[in-house]
Amino acid sequence: MTGFSTDCRIVYSEELRDGVHALTFEAVGLTPAQPGQFVHIKCGGGDTTRVLRRPISVADYFEGDAANNVPPEITVVFEVRGDGTQWLAERREDNTLDVLGALGHGFEVPTDGQILLVGGGLGVAPLMYVANANPLRCNAILGFRTAELILLSGEFDRLCRRVVIATDDGSYGERGTVAEPVRAALKSEQYAAVFACGPRPMLRSVAAIAAELNVPCQVSLEERMACGVGACLGCAVETKNGIRRVCRDGPVFDAQEVVW
């Protein structure tokens, strides 16, 4: 059956940098999370004025050990954007969360070969789980606006064979967008897939480069959501296979399928 729990106990919370938080909660009653999936979190507790859940990507997943009563855990990494994420940022150990998930269609991991992870801003979060689930198969190219906004680079360093960081203003790593490092990586090494998550213009340029160099590319899209399960058609995205639902048919789509 599909995962839903009103009672996911938070076991860890941390402010990663100003306005960006990580929360780890026990995922008892939820379906096991695949890389690229998201959870739909009710923000506000007993406050009924906020009727829509907030979609947040699974940034890491731990299966637990049912035989020894060790519960599975999901980690999310999120930025405070408005009221809902502000409430979430104030949660602490032993508070509980009302969570639906894990939901959606995640990344389809090729059976072998290297994977190039390309993340922009908060888009690096779901890629961390890909890296963790596929040790030593991933290289990462991570883009941020400035050095202060760099996120999770230590984790990627630990999980990936090679990590390139680009900042728009050149305050750390390569100057500019991820486009040139992506092109250089795909030209210099063989990759089975590119997995990208971040702002739409970044996804579009990464998809174009991957297409040009004939490397299969999957992108994680964002859209405002209501139900999160595929019932309301609130999260439509135009694709070459018709109108599809980001929450159910995505959030991860084959880049060739997306109408950019």
Added chain:
Amino acid sequence: MTINNEQLTINNSGDASLSVSFCGLVFKNPVVAASGTFGFGREYGEYYDLSELGGISVKGLTLLPRNGNPSPRVAETPSGMLNAVGLQNPGVDAFIADELPTLRRYDTRIIANISGNTAEEYGIMAAKLSDAAVDLIEVNVSCPNVKAGGMQFGTSPALVAEVTREVRRNARVPVMVKLSPNVSDIAEIAVAAVDAGADALSLINTLLGMRIDIKTRRPILANVTGGLSGAAILPVAVRCVYQVARAVNVPILGMGGVCDGDDAVELMLAGASLVGVGTASFTDPFAPIKVRDGIEKYLNGNGFTLPSDITGKLDA
């Protein structure tokens, strides 16, 4: 108000004490999933057995497939939300071929919600859906009439009557007209629908609204405006059901903002025989089941035996 209790029977999995007779059909309980919030049942059917519901009103159907509006299609509002999905659906034929057989496996009433560009389109759909033996046809009149320059059918008594007559003429199952609250006198529209042959009424559809992102100074919805639903509209729904119930003599499916059993009871006291649950499912997938259980609790706790005991039993 005519409530026919003779036909109340115990059905397989239902609790007899919750069943409702609604224009000749027995619903095992008063709770119906509202159109457009429940797809064709597949998704929420993964969370619970759809046979637990009194009925399911499916996503609004049109004669031909429709892609709907661009995104963003939804926006949150205080205690509610706006939607401008734009009637995305696979068309009535695909519904009958691909979705109805699956829905039919459940022991629940299937309500086909239809929208048309012209009265004739409504009529054609009503005939097809009657052949396919849906239980009830729900006529959504909150859509623009192409021939009348895009004016909504639902805002004019004459247009509502025209559509209702056309559907009634073509349908061989009961016809329920779904009223829009975006009118100055909803009772007048209700009377027009009933005089034209509506067997039942459902109300309310969403209220027209709009939100603006003050950072970008743009509307949040790509469609600019959208329909307001959720808890925020409950008082409007209660008022509309109250006004309509006093003006007509057909059973009412009341909806708008129902989140729990107490909300449903309010609509029933105002005159509803059945209650729709829509937006609440987005917050809690089990909301319709909880509403059903809440109604039962209220009945038991207040010395009533049947849902019909409280329909229209407002002390005013």
